[in-house]
Amino acid sequence: MATWTVGVWTAESFGADGGAGGGVPLAPSPWERPLVTPDIKLVRGCGRKGGKGSAAANTEVAGNPGGTDDDNLSTFDETAYFAALRTRSDGHQLWTAKALPSTQTVLQDNAAASAISPGVVCVADAQVRGRGRGGNTWTSPPGCLMFSMLTTHAEGRTLPFLQYVATMAAVEAGMYSTTLASFAFALNIPPSARRPPTA
Numbered sequence: 001m002a003t004w005t006v007g008v009w010t011a012e013s014f015g016a017d018g019g020a021g022g023g024v025p026l027a028p029s030p031w032e033r034p035l036v037t038p039d040i041k042l043v044r045g046c047g048r049k050g051g052k053g054s055a056a057a058n059t060e061v062a063g064n065p066g067g068t069d070d071d072n073l074s075t076f077d078e079t080a081y082f083a084a085l086r087t088r089s090d091g092h093q094l095w096t097a098k099a100l101p102s103t104q105t106v107l108q109d110n111a112a113a114s115a116i117s118p119g120v121v122c123v124a125d126a127q128v129r130g131r132g133r134g135g136n137t138w139t140s141p142p143g144c145l146m147f148s149m150l151t152t153h154a155e156g157r158t159l160p161f162l163q164y165v166a167t168m169a170a171v172e173a174g175m176y177s178t179t180l181a182s183f184a185f186a187l188n189i190p191p192s193a194r195r196p197p198t199a
Contacts, residue, residue: 002039003039003040003041004039004040004041004097004099004100004101005041005043005097005098006040006041006042006043006095006096006097006100006106006122007043007044007045007074007095007096007097008029008030008031008042008043008044008045008093008094008095009045009078009082009093009094009095009096010030010092010093010094011082011085011091011092011093012092013045014078014079014082014083029044030042030093030116030120031043031044033115033116034115035110035115035116036109036110036112036113036115037105037106037109037110039101040100040106040110042095045078045094045096073098074096074097074098074123074124074125075098075125075142076096076123076125078094078096081094082094089119090118090119090121090149090151091119091121091149092119093119093120093121094120094121094122094123095120095121095122095123096122096123096124097122097123097124097125098124098125098126099124099125099126099127099128100122100124100126100127100128101127101128101129102127102129102130103122103123103124103127103130103146103147103148104130104148105129106122106148107120107122107148107149107150108148108150111150116150117150118150118151118152119149119150119151120149120150121147121148121149121150122147122148122149122150123145123146123147124146124147125142125146126139126140126141126142126144126146127139127140127146130146145170167187168187171185171186171187
């Protein structure tokens, strides 16, 4: 069985509190919590090599504290993410990985077992077993923005609408970003979502 290494970052470690008046240390630390998915290994996200974005970020590897595991580095820029974070709690814990089977599966399976709390954002540079509506699966190569956020929502029937609004907002933000001007942005709505509801 393959093991997938996930770096765990917290807003507290970046001094980002989203206006909540200071981060509160989590105990136990998120990377010390056991998960129900044995193929996922959480490690503490730490430091940078050379200060050149997240592609140069370190993750602390079990048995090699302070060392790096270059095969598992994500290109996601956690420093920019936390600098832009403006929420009180959602998104204050960030999980990053070079590749995962599915960001949704990692969060959903562990949330069901109460191994993690709502608000966690999981980002992968690539997914090898992504999943969506109606049991559809896919792979996503590096270069796609693949992420999931674990949250709670009281009104289940409006959740699909909120998913599309959030997706459209992310695409629009990318389209108008001067930093991302050289990238092409598109929204791929799955065929199952395009069909009119049946009575």
